[in-house]
Amino acid sequence: MLTEFILRFVIGGLVVSLFSVLGDLFRPKSFAGLFDAAPSVALATLALAVAKEDALYAGIESRSMIAGALALLVYSQLTSWLLMRDKCSSLVASVASLPAWFAVAFALWWALLK
Amino acid sequence: MIVKAQLSRLKQTKGWEYLVRFVFGGVVTVLAGVIAKEYGAVVGGLFLAFPGIFPAGITLVERHEREKKRKKGLHGERRARLVSGVASGGAVLGSIGLVAFAALGAWLFGLIASWEVIALATALWLAVSVAAWWLRLRI
Numbered sequence: 001m002l003t004e005f006i007l008r009f010v011i012g013g014l015v016v017s018l019f020s021v022l023g024d025l026f027r028p029k030s031f032a033g034l035f036d037a038a039p040s041v042a043l044a045t046l047a048l049a050v051a052k053e054d055a056l057y058a059g060i061e062s063r064s065m066i067a068g069a070l071a072l073l074v075y076s077q078l079t080s081w082l083l084m085r086d087k088c089s090s091l092v093a094s095v096a097s098l099p100a101w102f103a104v105a106f107a108l109w110w111a112l113l114k
Numbered sequence: 115m116i117v118k119a120q121l122s123r124l125k126q127t128k129g130w131e132y133l134v135r136f137v138f139g140g141v142v143t144v145l146a147g148v149i150a151k152e153y154g155a156v157v158g159g160l161f162l163a164f165p166g167i168f169p170a171g172i173t174l175v176e177r178h179e180r181e182k183k184r185k186k187g188l189h190g191e192r193r194a195r196l197v198s199g200v201a202s203g204g205a206v207l208g209s210i211g212l213v214a215f216a217a218l219g220a221w222l223f224g225l226i227a228s229w230e231v232i233a234l235a236t237a238l239w240l241a242v243s244v245a246a247w248w249l250r251l252r253i
Contacts, residue, residue, distance in 0.1 A: 005144055012143020013136035016167055020135045024127055025119045029175070029197050030250075033204020034243045036171050039215045039236060042162040044143045045150075046219065050228035057155050058228060062219030062235075064159025069216050072163045073209035076202050079172070083199030090176040090198040094169035105160045113156050 012044040037072060067108035075101040115251055126178055134170055142166030163212055168205070172198045207250060211243030 023035030042065060049058045078100050082093035142164065150158025176198040183190025215235045222231045 004147075008144045008147050009140035013140035016139025016142070017132060017136045020132075020139075020167075020171060021124065023171070024123055025121065027118050027120070027123075028115055029201045030204040030207075031117050031247055033201035034208035034211070034247060036168055036201060036205035037208025037212050037243070039162075039212055039239050040139060041143050041146055041164070041166065042212075042215065043232065043236065044139075045146050045162055046232060048147070050223075050232070055224040055228050055231075058231075059220055059223035060155040061150065061159035061162060062216050062223060064156050065162040065216035066213055066220065068160040068163030069209055069212035071160070072165055072212060073206055075165055076168070076205035076209055079168070080199045080202035080206060083172075083195050083202060086192055086195055090172040090195065091169055093198075094165070094172055094202075098165070101165055105163075109157065109160060 008044065008048060011048065012041060015044045016040040037069075037076065064109065064113055067113060068105050070108060071101045071103075071105035074104045127174070131174055134174075135167060138167040138170050163209075163216070172201055175201050204247065207246040208239075208243045210246045211239040211241075214242040215239040 019035050019038035019040045022038075023032045026032040026035075046058050046061065049061060075097050078097040079090075079093045082088060082097065083090060087093065088096070145166070146158060146161040146164065149161050176194045179194035179197040180190045183193055215238060218235045218238050219231055222234065
């Protein structure tokens with residue numbers, strides 16, 4: 001159990017860092033921002049899922065991930081809107097928008113996946 | 115608009131900032147695994163697109179931009195937030211790619227080799243995200 005957590009932590013940390021470095025490399029910032037929505041956690045989790053469980057399990061996770069990704073779209077649009085209007089700092093905007101991610105993700109889960 | 119990549123930009127990021135990203139990435143991946151274990155793959159799958167490292171990422175973007183302006187003797191607060199907002203706008207387009215990534219995974223896992231699905235879905239994420247960014251420029 002602990003070994004699995006450590007493995008998840010290290011693989012997740014490495015994949016997220018890799019995409020962050022790619023985001024740092026590019027300009028303009030609108031292009032670099034694509035990497036803020038990279039499938040980093042998904043890659044680490046699905047790779048571990050197919051190594052440990054089976055393809056069916058990864059398929060179920062991927063289906064739910066569609067709802068999570070749509071929620072991320074709404075979340076990042078709201079964060080961008082708050083920042084472009086100079087309403088608050090990046091940290092406040094991105095944390096304040098988190099309820100929107102939960103609302104959209106779980107509304108879609110309740111309506112389509114439950 | 116031309117996309118440019120410069121290795122020298124990596125020097126702008128400090129060691130502790132790389133560490134923060136690594137730790138956040140690791141923690142979010144562990145949490146996604148714990149949630150999937152506790153509540154099943156359907157709920158766990160939602161968290162594969164959870165913006166767990168997003169706040170840290172765009173806070174660093176704002177910080178870098180502010181420091182850049184301060185070196186030029188400017189305040190840079192508003193400019194830094196705008197740049198951060200533009201980066202978040204890029205993430206909106208990246209999310210469209212993420213929907214495509216997930217949809218391809220939902221369709222192909224079980225039909226072809228899992229490692230091929232992961233490689234194809236990643237390539238699709240990049241292609242759809244870049245296409246969405248390119249189209250956005252032209253609208």
